[in-house]
Amino acid sequence: MEDVAARAGVSRALVSIVFRQVPGASESTRRHVLAAAAELGYQPDRRASRLGRSRTRMLGVVFGLGHDFHAEVVDGIYAAAGDHGYEVVLSGVSPRRTESDAVRAVLAERCEAVVLIGTQLASRDIAELAGRLPTVSVLRQLRVPSVDVVRTDEAAGLEELVDHLHGLGHERIVHLDGGNAPGAAPRRRGYLTAMNRWGLEPASLVGGLTEESGAKAADQILAHTAAHRPTAVAAFNDRCALGLMHALIRRGLHVPEEVSVAGFDDIAAAGYAHVGLTTVRQDPDRLGQLAVDRLRHRLEGGTAPSPTGVVPATLMIRKTTAPPSA
Amino acid sequence: MEDVAARAGVSRALVSIVFRQVPGASESTRRHVLAAAAELGYQPDRRASRLGRSRTRMLGVVFGLGHDFHAEVVDGIYAAAGDHGYEVVLSGVSPRRTESDAVRAVLAERCEAVVLIGTQLASRDIAELAGRLPTVSVLRQLRVPSVDVVRTDEAAGLEELVDHLHGLGHERIVHLDGGNAPGAAPRRRGYLTAMNRWGLEPASLVGGLTEESGAKAADQILAHTAAHRPTAVAAFNDRCALGLMHALIRRGLHVPEEVSVAGFDDIAAAGYAHVGLTTVRQDPDRLGQLAVDRLRHRLEGGTAPSPTGVVPATLMIRKTTAPPSA
């Protein structure tokens, strides 16, 4: 910076003014400084600039490496954060890097706030974290008062899905339950509500987050005789639905003719032309945006927070659901 | 830090010594300082510590958000970097955040070196980047002299795969080509080499990175009469293979009885029990480790670099390849 200043014949402070794009430099000087910087290949050091500044304007994001849907939320966060002059510090969770490790890193970087995507941390730990800096949990519902939650209205989404299946004429509708995965509880609730509303008997099988869990459930579905077999399945998520569907097809069952299959999330693979999975869409973009809004509100106070942290789900009817055959 | 020093009755420098875990403090003082820090909830600020240090020991990692295989490589990098006291700065590429954006961020953070995973950047840009700091390209082969490349021996992998298929008795073996995706060229080369070796006629169809591309190829395969239809397909990667396979099964073709299908990468989904995709395994862990080793060598000079940046591929024979039916 010193060198740039010398070359442009100005003070270091002026160079700073130019690079921060704040008023206080004439247009001609500005160009001069920029030219000098370009010649020297100078680029400001963000770490130093953050040190000198009172606010770091950094948002930590803890997410699961390799989780497609998390990646989509991160994309939304990148966009929303960029719009408001915040930087995003990613901290990935992987088999060898625990969520605690990831949180520790975010803390050490002096982020001003943190968003946890689909966290599996204990409420106690989350509460402690929230005591240190503004925290928002995306995807996972939490009853910790100091933590903002941004999530999809999953219960409503599943209700809508069951309504759709019922509307097609299905009665034996099974739910592949996500256990204690983030989002599993409200989906279960929505399923039960809708089944009750239509006077149908709920039935659940163990599902999960991955294709494998869906494939396992296929065995149990096929164990029934055709007359008792469920005619429709609402899987915990898309990957689970995909795994189920492929296992069923491989065993010779036709989808949707013999069994309707639906997922949740609307990941990219669900929309592929050859798949056409009926599913409940979560809007990752909106989730990311809302998370950033909430944190901004906590940090800046000024702007009104989004009225709610709940994003509506959208039923995406594609090709894997149809009226039952007989 | 000042507060901690005051509370422990020592100088700031001593607190620094304790937290950096370097010699120069007695065991009792060390405990004293740590206790004082704990009471005050003090945690050192990494950004400031890096500023004061000559070396930042930060490795920038540019990767595709939502690319499963990239995520696995990142995990390997986290592990290898941690072992040698380096920190990892993730910079994700997404639809709205270009690779150039990601690289710019890494530069502004003053990372000491950068690893590009499956980069799509123009060689010119990569060369320029490499002129500024040590750069290694993982997955993508590059003929830029200043850039280290760490990749799988993809040509050998595909040769081995074709050998396997030929050994099963296949003759009409088709390759779903990845176009200009990272790794497509060597896979193509390996395919052609092996086909030539066995005197078989090579045939390629357009494949790609996603399930969708595989599903599209299925149409073309099914356009052949059974007598002329390929009996085995080597897809560009696992996702492409999975898409192809599901499309084929859905059309009533049996895998592997009527068509053998194989992929590349060995992503988690390939290994699921209900899938059992025969594939060529890339070792993401090793790739990540090698990338870090190379950068360490460039940065520290001392340690001998790994002899080669090429990781062997491993043929994983599972259930989707079998002798041709006739």
Next chain:
DNA sequence: GAAGACTACTAGAGCGCTCCAGTGAGAGCC
């Protein structure tokens, strides 16, 4: 019992920025 070698600790400059208080020069006004 003085020189030398350790060990435990401290003072203070420095890392590359930001930002506040201030300087000087010119414009506008009566």
Next chain:
DNA sequence: GGCTCTCACTGGAGCGCTCTAGTAGTCTTC
């Protein structure tokens, strides 16, 4: 012409650490 205002710019103190040079104090060693 003197006054205030604004604008462009500068000096220098910080931000929270690291790290070198140095100061005591203790332990050897002959």
